Amino acid sequence: MAADIKQLEKKYVGKEVEFRLLRFAPDKDRAPYFQSFRIKLSQGMTVLDALMRIKETQDPTLSYRKSCRMGICGSCAMQVNGFPKLTCQTQVTELNTDKPIEVRPLANFPILRDLVPDLRNFLKAHESIKPYVIREDAEELDHPTGEFYQSPKELEKYLQFAYCIKCGACLAACPTNATDHEFLGPQALAAAYRYVADSRDQGLEQRLEAVDGPNGIFRCHYAGACSEACPKGVDPSLGIQLLKREILKYRVGAAHKKPAPLAVTPKGLKRREGIPLPPEKTVGQ
Amino acid sequence: MKFFQLEPKTHANYLGVKGWAYGGRYGIERYLYTLQRVTGLGVLLYLPMHLIVTSQKLNQAGWEQVMGLVARGLLPFGEFLVFVGGVFHAFNGIRLLLTHFGFLMAQPARPIYPFTVAALKQRWAVYLVFVMTTVVVGYGAWEFLIVAHH
Numbered sequence: 078m079a080a081d082i083k084q085l086e087k088k089y090v091g092k093e094v095e096f097r098l099l100r101f102a103p104d105k106d107r108a109p110y111f112q113s114f115r116i117k118l119s120q121g122m123t124v125l126d127a128l129m130r131i132k133e134t135q136d137p138t139l140s141y142r143k144s145c146r147m148g149i150c151g152s153c154a155m156q157v158n159g160f161p162k163l164t165c166q167t168q169v170t171e172l173n174t175d176k177p178i179e180v181r182p183l184a185n186f187p188i189l190r191d192l193v194p195d196l197r198n199f200l201k202a203h204e205s206i207k208p209y210v211i212r213e214d215a216e217e218l219d220h221p222t223g224e225f226y227q228s229p230k231e232l233e234k235y236l237q238f239a240y241c242i243k244c245g246a247c248l249a250a251c252p253t254n255a256t257d258h259e260f261l262g263p264q265a266l267a268a269a270y271r272y273v274a275d276s277r278d279q280g281l282e283q284r285l286e287a288v289d290g291p292n293g294i295f296r297c298h299y300a301g302a303c304s305e306a307c308p309k310g311v312d313p314s315l316g317i318q319l320l321k322r323e324i325l326k327y328r329v330g331a332a333h334k335k336p337a338p339l340a341v342t343p344k345g346l347k348r349r350e351g352i353p354l355p356p357e358k359t360v361g362q
Numbered sequence: 363m364k365f366f367q368l369e370p371k372t373h374a375n376y377l378g379v380k381g382w383a384y385g386g387r388y389g390i391e392r393y394l395y396t397l398q399r400v401t402g403l404g405v406l407l408y409l410p411m412h413l414i415v416t417s418q419k420l421n422q423a424g425w426e427q428v429m430g431l432v433a434r435g436l437l438p439f440g441e442f443l444v445f446v447g448g449v450f451h452a453f454n455g456i457r458l459l460l461t462h463f464g465f466l467m468a469q470p471a472r473p474i475y476p477f478t479v480a481a482l483k484q485r486w487a488v489y490l491v492f493v494m495t496t497v498v499v500g501y502g503a504w505e506f507l508i509v510a511h512h
C-alpha cells in the first residue's frame with residue numbers, strides 16, 4: 078500500500094495539468110466561454126483544491142461555491158469532465174490528467190457567475206414538498222410533551238433519503254430536468270418520500286399538490302442517472318419509485334397510515350439494580 | 363425593515379434535447395430511458411400511417427396494388443424496425459410499470475461507501491427484457507424477412 082502511494086506520488090506530484098474552466102461574468106459577457114489554467118499537482122489534490130489554487134495564484138476573480146471541503150455541505154457540486162460531482166471529493170488523479178480537465182457549473186441550473194449555479198428554483202422545489210413532519214396533532218408538534226415511537230426498522234425506511242445534502246448533482250444528471258425546466262426534480266421528490274415514509278408523518282395528502290402535478294413525480298421515467306450521480310448514496314430514483322407506489326395506494330384508497338403514537342413512560346416498574354438512570358428529559362417538563 | 367432583492371442576471375444552462383438523448387457515462391437504464399421514448403414515438407407515428415393505409419375501401423386489385431407499393435424497397439425493413447421497436451417498448455414498458463410502482467425495487471438501506479444503487483439490484487429485469495425482445499424479434503425476423511418473401 079505504502080509502495081503504491083509512493084508510486085502515485087512519483088507519477089503525479091509536480092505534474093502540470095490543464096484545467097478548462099467555464100467563465101461567465103453576467104455584467105460583461107454575453108455568453109459563457111472556456112478559459113484554461115495550468116497548475117502543478119500536489120499530494121492529495123482534489124478538483125476543489127485545484128480551483129482554490131487557481132484562484133489564489135492566477136485569477137482572483139474566479140467564482141465558485143464551497144464551504145466544508147469534506148462532502149457535507151453540498152456547495153461544490155460541478156460538472157467535472159461532463160459528470161456531476163462534488164469537487165471536494167474528486168481527486169484529480171481519478172481523472173485523466175494527460176488531457177485538459179473540464180470544469181463547468183452544474184448542468185440544468187442557470188449560471189450566476191463562472192462555476193456558480195443558481196439554486197433558487199431548486200430550493201423552492203424542496204420547500205414546496207413541505208420537508209417537515211406533518212401531523213394532525215399539530216399542537217403536539219408545536220408544544221411537545223414527549224417523543225414519538227419509532228423502531229429501528231421504521232427508521233431504516235427513510236434514513237437513506239435523509240442523507241441528502243442538497244448539492245443538486247441529481248438534477249444535473251436527470252434527463253427529464255434537461256428538457257422540462259419545471260420538473261420538480263429527483264432531490265425534492267426523494268425528500269418527499271423521506272417524509273412520507275417516516276412513521277411519524279401524516280402529510281402525503283398535503284404534499285400531493287406539489288408532488289403529483291403535471292411537472293411532478295410521473296414525469297420521472299426511471300433513467301436512474303440521479304442515483305448514479307448522487308455523492309451521498311441517497312439513491313433518489315429508488316425513493317421516487319417507492320413514492321409512486323405510495324401515491325397509487327392513496328389514489329385507490331389503500332393507504333392506511335396510523336402515525337406513530339407518543340411514547341409513554343411505563344408506570345409501576347422497578348429499575349433493576351446496576352442499571353444507570355436515563356438522562357434528564359429535554360421536552361415536556 | 364424592508365429589503366429589496368435584486369434579480370440577478372443569469373445564463374441558461376439546460377442540457378436540452380441533446381442532454382436528454384445522450385446517455386453519457388451513466389448506466390444502461392439511462393440508455394433504455396431514451397430508447398423507450400424513441401420507440402414509443404416511432405410506434406405512435408407508424409400507427410396513423412398504418413390506419414390510413416389499411417382503412418382504404420378498396421377492391422381486391424386496389425388492395426393488392428397498395429400492398430405492392432408498401433412492399434417495395436426499404437419499406438418492409440422499416441416495418442420490421444417498427445416491429446422491433448414495438449416489441450422492445452412492450453417488454454421494457456412492463457419492466458418500467460413494475461418499477462414505477464416499486465415492485466422491482468430493492469428496499470432502502472443505509473448508504474455505506476461504496477454505494478450500490480437499487481438499479482443495480484434489479485439489472486436482471488433489464489437482461490430479461492433483452493432476452494425476451496431477442497426471442498420475439500428473432501421469430502419476427504424469420505416471419506417478416508424470410509417466410510414472407512418466399
Ligand code: SF4
Binds near residue numbers: 245306310312
Ligand atoms: S439526492 Fe443526492 S445528488 Fe440529489 S441533492 Fe441530495 S445529495 Fe445531492
